[in-house]
Amino acid sequence: MAELDINDAVMTTRLDAVVNWGRKNSLWPMPFGVACCAIEFMSMMSSKYDLSRFGAEAMRFSPRQSDMMLVLGTITNKMAPVLRTIYAQMAEPKWVISVGVCASSGGMYRTYATLQGIDRIIPVDVYVPGCPPRPESIIYGVMKLQEQIEKESLSMRKDHIARFYESLERQDALQAAKGLTSQQTIREMLMDAGERGVGTIF
Numbered sequence: 001m002a003e004l005d006i007n008d009a010v011m012t013t014r015l016d017a018v019v020n021w022g023r024k025n026s027l028w029p030m031p032f033g034v035a036c037c038a039i040e041f042m043s044m045m046s047s048k049y050d051l052s053r054f055g056a057e058a059m060r061f062s063p064r065q066s067d068m069m070l071v072l073g074t075i076t077n078k079m080a081p082v083l084r085t086i087y088a089q090m091a092e093p094k095w096v097i098s099v100g101v102c103a104s105s106g107g108m109y110r111t112y113a114t115l116q117g118i119d120r121i122i123p124v125d126v127y128v129p130g131c132p133p134r135p136e137s138i139i140y141g142v143m144k145l146q147e148q149i150e151k152e153s154l155s156m157r158k159d160h161i162a163r164f165y166e167s168l169e170r171q172d173a174l175q176a177a178k179g180l181t182s183q184q185t186i187r188e189m190l191m192d193a194g195e196r197g198v199g200t201i202f
């Protein structure tokens, strides 16, 4: 009987690499669609563009059952607390793709009522430019996210998310102390961050 060569029978790797391989190939998308960019997302999910080729076809409309939120459209200040709550409800690991210029920077809506970029209130992993971005561009964004997931360290994710939850606690405390609405509280936190020369509230 031929002897078994240990090099043919055993493969060594890192825990991070195995976990990340599984994570990047089974993303569960959840659309946060509030404007025209969401139409491109529908196209991306259907047969012509077929996101299932990238292991991300199981779309969910519950934050509890998804790990990749795609923000598609203009986020007004009124929607800001809703977006933060839904992001908080997603279980770790979770990632965010900001689709289109409206979600990424407010786009053409440079007004008092529009949030000038969702990365001011939640962590964003990938930005997809365009107005609207074509389905191919959104798919490219998903591929970029997969590349990023492949390189992540598991401990790095914990710090990243902890900062967000700390800011949520600060938001609750400020809201209770001053008797503000959640929109007013976020606005005040953004103004305070701006005075300190910081772009985000987490």
Ligand code: SF4
Pocket: 035, 036, 037, 072, 073, 074, 099, 100, 101, 102, 103, 107, 130, 131, 132, 133
């Ligand atoms: S980026 Fe353009 S297409 Fe997308 S939501 Fe804004 S206006 Fe609509």
